Amino acid sequence: MSRFLNTLLRLMFIAVLVAGLIAIWEQIRGSDVMSRFRRGDxxxxxxxxxxxxALGKLELVSYTFKDIIEHEHVNTFLPNANAVLIVEGQATGCIDLTKIKPADIQADGDSILVILPKPELCSWKINHDKSRVYDTRFSFLDESQLVSDAYRQAEKQIRQAALTGGILEQTRQNANQVLKPLLEQVSGRGVRLSFQE
Known part of the structure; x- marks a missing residue:
């Protein structure tokens, strides 16, 4: 029995030692201690x-988002690795003017009907200059993959937030505010804008 307890105590000591070394490594890695030894890039x-x-997309609205993302890799045996990111991202709504055909412009007396392509979300991305990794835990085996996965999830969230935030409707409104006066000035006629469905 004493042999069993002795082995159990040794295993517990090793587990505590490994956990302590991991915690110390996380503290050193998170501080500026390691940067003192770097000579430059x-x-x-x-x-x-x-x-x-060739591009023909007219950008009409831009949304900027700021978010805190917590992403976790669930492990079987090791503690779950997680990353916390402070993310700033941008989504842009536009209309693809290359899709306009001659049949989409109809003149009727002293007015013109222009049928525009439906608004679309033309880009969404993370602004890496204004985003940063706030913290990572237990990621000593695959930290770069963990952070990469977290950024990928953040980018999906930006796309979804822009769509649910009404970016396509705002693109329609801005098209009316920007294009209608411009086309009326150029044509000298009243212009009505419509969108394809």
Whole structure:
């Protein structure tokens, strides 16, 4: 029996020691202690132009979001790894003017009907310059994957928040405010805007 207790105490001591070392490593990694040993950064790159594309999307509204994201990798044996990020992101609503066909512009006397393509969410992204990793825990095996997954989830949340926040309807309203006066000035006629369904 004493042999069993002795083995159990040794295992508990090793577990406490490993947990303590992990906690110390997390504290050192989170502080500026390691940066004192770095002499600087060096980056080498070779940029090659891959593609040139003509664009015709008229950006009409931009939403900026700020969020706190907590992402967790659920592990079987080890403690769950988690990351907390403070994220700023942006979503842009636009209309693709390249989709307008001649049949979409109809003149009737002294007025013009322009049928515009339906508004779309043309981009959503994280602004990495204004976002940061606030904290990570128990991520010593795959911290880069954990943070990458957290940013990916944050980007999905920005897209969803923009859609539920009414960015497409705001794009419609802004199209009326921006395009209608411009087209009336150019054509000298009254202009009515409609959107494809």
């Amino acid at each position: 060096k980056t080498t790159q070779s940029i090659v132009l891959k593609e040139v594309k």
